[in-house]
Amino acid sequence: MPDFTLWDILRNLALAARWTVALSLAAFLGSAVVGLGLLLVRLAGGPWLGRAVGAYVQLFQGTPLLMQLFLLYFGLAAVGFDTSAWLAACVALTLYASAYLTEIWRGCVAAIPRGQWEASASLALSFGQQFRHIILPQALRIAVAPTVGFLVQVVKGTALASVIGFVELTKAGGMIANVTYEPMLTYGCVALLYFVLCFPISLSARLLERKLAMRTPA
Amino acid sequence: MSAAPNATPAGAGQPHTQVGAPILRITALRKSYGTHEVLRGIDLDVARGEVVAIIGKSGSGKSTLLRCINGLEVFQHGSLIVDGRHLLHDNPKAMRELRQGVGMIFQNFNLFPHLSVGRNVMLAPHLVKRRPGPENAARARQLLARVGLAEKFDAMPDKLSGGQQQRVAIARALAMDPAILLCDEITSALDPELVGEVLRVVESLAEEGMTLLMVTHEMSFARKVADRVIFMHQGLVHEIGPPAEIFSAPRSPELRQFLSSLQD
Numbered sequence: 001m002p003d004f005t006l007w008d009i010l011r012n013l014a015l016a017a018r019w020t021v022a023l024s025l026a027a028f029l030g031s032a033v034v035g036l037g038l039l040l041v042r043l044a045g046g047p048w049l050g051r052a053v054g055a056y057v058q059l060f061q062g063t064p065l066l067m068q069l070f071l072l073y074f075g076l077a078a079v080g081f082d083t084s085a086w087l088a089a090c091v092a093l094t095l096y097a098s099a100y101l102t103e104i105w106r107g108c109v110a111a112i113p114r115g116q117w118e119a120s121a122s123l124a125l126s127f128g129q130q131f132r133h134i135i136l137p138q139a140l141r142i143a144v145a146p147t148v149g150f151l152v153q154v155v156k157g158t159a160l161a162s163v164i165g166f167v168e169l170t171k172a173g174g175m176i177a178n179v180t181y182e183p184m185l186t187y188g189c190v191a192l193l194y195f196v197l198c199f200p201i202s203l204s205a206r207l208l209e210r211k212l213a214m215r216t217p218a
Numbered sequence: 219m220s221a222a223p224n225a226t227p228a229g230a231g232q233p234h235t236q237v238g239a240p241i242l243r244i245t246a247l248r249k250s251y252g253t254h255e256v257l258r259g260i261d262l263d264v265a266r267g268e269v270v271a272i273i274g275k276s277g278s279g280k281s282t283l284l285r286c287i288n289g290l291e292v293f294q295h296g297s298l299i300v301d302g303r304h305l306l307h308d309n310p311k312a313m314r315e316l317r318q319g320v321g322m323i324f325q326n327f328n329l330f331p332h333l334s335v336g337r338n339v340m341l342a343p344h345l346v347k348r349r350p351g352p353e354n355a356a357r358a359r360q361l362l363a364r365v366g367l368a369e370k371f372d373a374m375p376d377k378l379s380g381g382q383q384q385r386v387a388i389a390r391a392l393a394m395d396p397a398i399l400l401c402d403e404i405t406s407a408l409d410p411e412l413v414g415e416v417l418r419v420v421e422s423l424a425e426e427g428m429t430l431l432m433v434t435h436e437m438s439f440a441r442k443v444a445d446r447v448i449f450m451h452q453g454l455v456h457e458i459g460p461p462a463e464i465f466s467a468p469r470s471p472e473l474r475q476f477l478s479s480l481q482d
Contacts, residue, residue, distance in 0.1 A: 118290055119328035119387075123342035123394060124317040126310065133341060137332045 004180045010189055016172030017193050023089055023158045023168060028151060030094030035101030042106060044127050053102065060099035066160050068092045073164040089161035097154050104150060108143040109135055141212045148205030152198045169193055241266045241398055241429050242287065247296035249282060256282050257293065258453035267427045271440035274450035275476060280433045284400050287431065288320040289313050301397045318346060321391030321399040325406050327383040329375040335362065336371040339390045361389040365419050381412030388419055399423065401432035437480060441465050449473045
């Protein structure tokens with residue numbers, strides 16, 4: 001039985017944490033793109049498409065992320081798609097996070113007074129121009145805090161990808177705990193690494209918010 | 219043809235109709251919210267250069283009528299033609315073309331708070347008319363000077379008083395060279411001492427021949443500036459005529475009652 005030093009544990013966890021970061025980044029980017037698309041559909045797509053987006057949001061907010069992961073991973077395999085744990089985790093997290101982001105952003109857009117839409121429409125701006133030049137810059141400022149707050153949830157949510165065998169921080173922690181018989185130490189390190197990932201995000205949100213607030217008319 | 223930088227804002231819109239034809243023609247316009255009919259058949263012609271004041275109780279449909287003219291409200295029946303263009307709700311391109319000829323000033327100014335005063339004025343000409351930068355800036359400065367705010371070009375809207383904000387809103391609307399300007403209770407949100415500065419700008423526009431449609435509670439202003447006054451009552455044009463007639467010799471009991479209610 002080889003001896004594991006604290007350094008060995010931390011080093012191996014840090015290596016696995018790269019996959020947590022990669023999965024988080026993929027989910028951020030994927031869900032931002034999908035979430036923005038869904039937001040635009042909801043704003044400009046008419047009542048039926050709007051309702052479809054509403055149903056999408058309800059579906060992914062109303063079921064556990066764990067079930068979404070299982071269903072995607074095993075479900076896609078059952079219908080003949082050869083999915084890797086990485087791909088299934090990316091897709092599941094993207095779908096899940098986009099449902100939340102589009103809803104968060106819809107609230108931010110709704111917070112912009114109707115007069116801003118009306119004034120820009122009266123000046124003959126197209127929907128795209130209204131959104132890009134009038135609504136987005138104002139909505140962005142109020143969206144920063146809730147968006148980044150939710151992204152911290154996504155980072156922690158990647159831990160669930162361990163259940164479909166994806167070796168990220170949590171999965172690696174479990175494996176190391178099994179061979180070292182040091183669960184307290186190992187999971188303590190795992191928690192610490194999650195904190196190291198998430199704290200800067202929260203911090204940057206606060207800084208960004210303050211920076212935007214300075215440019216915002218008081 | 220693009221407008222020269224020194225063109226006067228009034229009448230700068232390109233005429234699409236023959237001389238003498240009404241610039242605005244509203245025919246049998248009906249609008250309802252659910253089962254409640256707020257406009258019950260409006261017929262109205264407005265000639266180029268005419269100043270029309272719309273008065274009436276709140277709920278009489280006067281603001282709704284104004285908002286129908288640039289498509290902010292959708293109406294169910296009737297037709298509306300501005301400067302030779304039919305208002306077509308379902309056609310975004312046609313709506314944008316119509317709106318280029320119809321400026322609107324709102325009760326709550328609705329300046330874009332994230333843009334400086336100058337950029338508020340320049341945004342739409344830049345995006346919609348593709349007016350080149352230097353010409354656009356020169357035109358914006360000229361219009362701001364015209365409303366007495368030349369030195370506020372770089373100020374943010376929230377640093378201005380209500381009266382100043384409303385004057386910026388007027389300059390912003392004029393920058394699109396509208397053929398007709400809609401004013402929706404534009405002094406109602408202002409402190410009394412700021413009303414005058416806004417009305418003076420509107421009056422000068424009227425003198426220069428701008429076609430104006432204004433919903434207003436400023437009866438003395440309507441009397442002084444308007445060519446015609448429309449009294450709306452329960453979703454209909456109840457009485458229409460020159461201000462002297464409307465204010466001094468009202469025919470219907472509803473108008474008499476409305477005018478006397480203002481005396482209190």
